[in-house]
Amino acid sequence: MEREAAAVTDLSELTPALMLEKHKTHEEHEKAKLLARRLEQKEQELATISNFYKEKLDVLEKKNFDNYRQTTEQYSQAAANTEARLRTRPTAPVCSELQAKVLQCYRENPQQTLHCSSLANQYMTCVQQAKKSSLTNHG
Structure with missing residues (x-):
């Protein structure tokens, strides 16, 4: 009987320790979930920012190309006009x-x-x- 009483006492002492350990494990699991959610949110924010700047870069590259094309056309036109104005001397x-x-x-x-x-x-x-x-x- 003493043995049974000792076993019950040991179980009653283990139960609060097990409960505490389970509680700590549950808290750590919840913290990990929270951190995973925050990480996912940050990754989404970074992807949004990245897309935003990619679009801005595309717009700037298009403007740059348009300016280059326009400048090239203006240069060619000015060169043709200048050549037309100059008379060649024999x-x-x-x-x-x-x-x-x-x-x-x-x-x-x-x-x-x-x-x-x-x-x-x-x-x-x-x-x-x-x-x-x-x-x-x-x-």
């Missing part, structure tokens, strides 16, 4: 006969280029006269 070689004579003289006298100085001077005079007449006729 260029004809000047003093070509004297130029050929000077080159021929240099080829024939590679060691004595001073022999060609009078031809070179005539060529330079001819070129300068052509410049002057070009400025007075076109400028």
